[in-house]
Amino acid sequence: MSSESGADTIFALASGQGRAAIAVLRLSGAGVASILGALVEKATPPRQAALATFRDPASGEAIDRGLCLFFPAPASFTGEDCAEFHLHGGPAVIAAMFAALAHFPATRPALAGEFSRRAFENGKLDLTEIEGIADLIDAETEQQRRQALRQTRGDLRHKAEGWRAALLEASALLEATIDFADEGDVSPLAQERLAALLAAVRADLAAALAKGRAGEIVRDGVTVVIAGPPNAGKSTLLNALVRREAAIVSPIPGTTRDAIEVRLDIAGYAFVLIDTAGLRETSDPLESIGIERARKRAEIADLVLWLDETGMTPADLPPGVPIWPIRSKSDLSDGVRAGPLAISAARGANLDVLSERLADFARGVAGQAELGLITRERHRRAFLIAEAALDRASDAIDGPVELLGEDLRLAIHALESLIGKVDVEDVLGEIFARFCIGK
Ligand SMILES: Nc1nc2c(ncn2[C@@H]2O[C@H](COP(=O)(O)OP(=O)(O)O)[C@@H](O)[C@H]2O)c(=O)[nH]1
Numbered sequence: 478m479s480s481e482s483g484a485d486t487i488f489a490l491a492s493g494q495g496r497a498a499i500a501v502l503r504l505s506g507a508g509v510a511s512i513l514g515a516l517v518e519k520a521t522p523p524r525q526a527a528l529a530t531f532r533d534p535a536s537g538e539a540i541d542r543g544l545c546l547f548f549p550a551p552a553s554f555t556g557e558d559c560a561e562f563h564l565h566g567g568p569a570v571i572a573a574m575f576a577a578l579a580h581f582p583a584t585r586p587a588l589a590g591e592f593s594r595r596a597f598e599n600g601k602l603d604l605t606e607i608e609g610i611a612d613l614i615d616a617e618t619e620q621q622r623r624q625a626l627r628q629t630r631g632d633l634r635h636k637a638e639g640w641r642a643a644l645l646e647a648s649a650l651l652e653a654t655i656d657f658a659d660e661g662d663v664s665p666l667a668q669e670r671l672a673a674l675l676a677a678v679r680a681d682l683a684a685a686l687a688k689g690r691a692g693e694i695v696r697d698g699v700t701v702v703i704a705g706p707p708n709a710g711k712s713t714l715l716n717a718l719v720r721r722e723a724a725i726v727s728p729i730p731g732t733t734r735d736a737i738e739v740r741l742d743i744a745g746y747a748f749v750l751i752d753t754a755g756l757r758e759t760s761d762p763l764e765s766i767g768i769e770r771a772r773k774r775a776e777i778a779d780l781v782l783w784l785d786e787t788g789m790t791p792a793d794l795p796p797g798v799p800i801w802p803i804r805s806k807s808d809l810s811d812g813v814r815a816g817p818l819a820i821s822a823a824r825g826a827n828l829d830v831l832s833e834r835l836a837d838f839a840r841g842v843a844g845q846a847e848l849g850l851i852t853r854e855r856h857r858r859a860f861l862i863a864e865a866a867l868d869r870a871s872d873a874i875d876g877p878v879e880l881l882g883e884d885l886r887l888a889i890h891a892l893e894s895l896i897g898k899v900d901v902e903d904v905l906g907e908i909f910a911r912f913c914i915g916k
């Protein structure tokens with residue numbers, strides 16, 4: 478048997494690396510019950526925390542005293558027999574426990590994401606719920622946490638399963654029509670029911686797609702590009718917002734040549750701030766590359782802050798991205814002027830106003846995401862394929878049964894790949910590669 482068999486009993490540290498008050502060690506697999514029998518004296522009651530002395534089965538020497546939990550299959554995270562040891566979080570304790578566990582037959586350390594993978598394979602979680610767990614572990618802001626939690630609860634899964642059920646009913650209706658009618662057309666009565674089923678799913682898909690990239694923006698952060706002419710104070714603003722020297726500031730125009738990205742939490746929302754090279758004509762090849770990157774980044778930004786000492790915005794910026802003109806270095810100009818928000822990054826003037834406006838912008842986006850289902854490009858692709866297929870099916874509802882059936886199958890397939898009933902291997906690797914060991 479290979480050393481990575483799915484039949485092995487696996488174990489891993491579920492808590493973080495390094496010294497800690499408590500470390501949680503997690504086990505899953507058919508060998509868990511006998512491992513428990515060998516490590517702890519008293520039988521552990523299912524789903525109850527019990528104080529236990531963990532002993533090395535070879536020497537009988539005590540390794541540690543801690544809590545032991547046993548979750549018999551199938552009511553466990555993975556669907557297999559599972560156990561958790563809450564140990565003292567010292568490296569020697571963990572090392573001794575790992576060494577003791579490695580002596581059991583067909584028992585080995587888990588691979589990254591292997592617990593979740595088993596949960597998926599045993600039908601405990603679908604793909605979208607697993608993505609939700611990954612996002613919850615990665616969540617850095619309140620909004621990311623809330624969105625990820627909704628997905629772990631199965632919000633997207635239940636919707637997709639409901640649509641799939643409706644489309645399967647439509648398929649069955651179609652099959653029945655083929656069996657019982659000679660003409661090969663759908664009977665008017667069946668047509669009506671079919672149309673209703675398709676229309677309901679189409680409306681839901683369209684509503685979810687209409688929320689735009691809101692869910693993805695919450696998950697990935699609001700991308701804000703700081704652009705403007707050289708020396709406008711872009712790098713100074715980035716540093717002031719993140720409160721550290723992330724970008725080099727200098728009076729020499731053309732200092733920033735590469736796009737610098739920093740993550741920032743403003744009022745519970747994730748932002749990705751990007752400082753760019755000043756947009757200007759230049760003969761310096763390195764600076765040209767930076768300027769080209771700045772343009773490219775601005776095209777895919779959610780928002781562009783255009784910094785200029787005069788408060789002007791140029792006309793040739795990419796369309797479709799909101800641009801906020803901002804007058805920089807307000808400390809150098811005299812008196813209040815009408816027009817765009819004036820800031821002084823050097824003096825910290827009006828940075829609170831700018832932060833509040835950025836938070837409002839994110840709030841507007843996240844407000845849409847509140848009921849949104851799509852949090853990844855993968856979801857969007859599946860929704861779009863299903864929607865297009867259902868559009869064609871609805872148009873062809875009085876046409877040949879075969880064409881209708883094919884489009885229905887396409888839509889069902891898109892939903893099934895979304896929740897991981899088909900095409901699983903394509904996405905599993907991508908998802909689990911990002912997991913840490915013990916998840
Ligand atoms: N007086 C004043 N000078 C500033 C301000 N912001 C930046 N500067 C100065 O302007 C120059 C260019 O700043 P920098 O942030 O590198 O501009 P960038 O080229 O747009 O990134 C530096 O000498 C900064 O110290 C400001 O708010 N007030």
Ligand SMILES: [Mg+2]
Nearest residue numbers: 711712732733
């Ligand atoms: Mg700069």
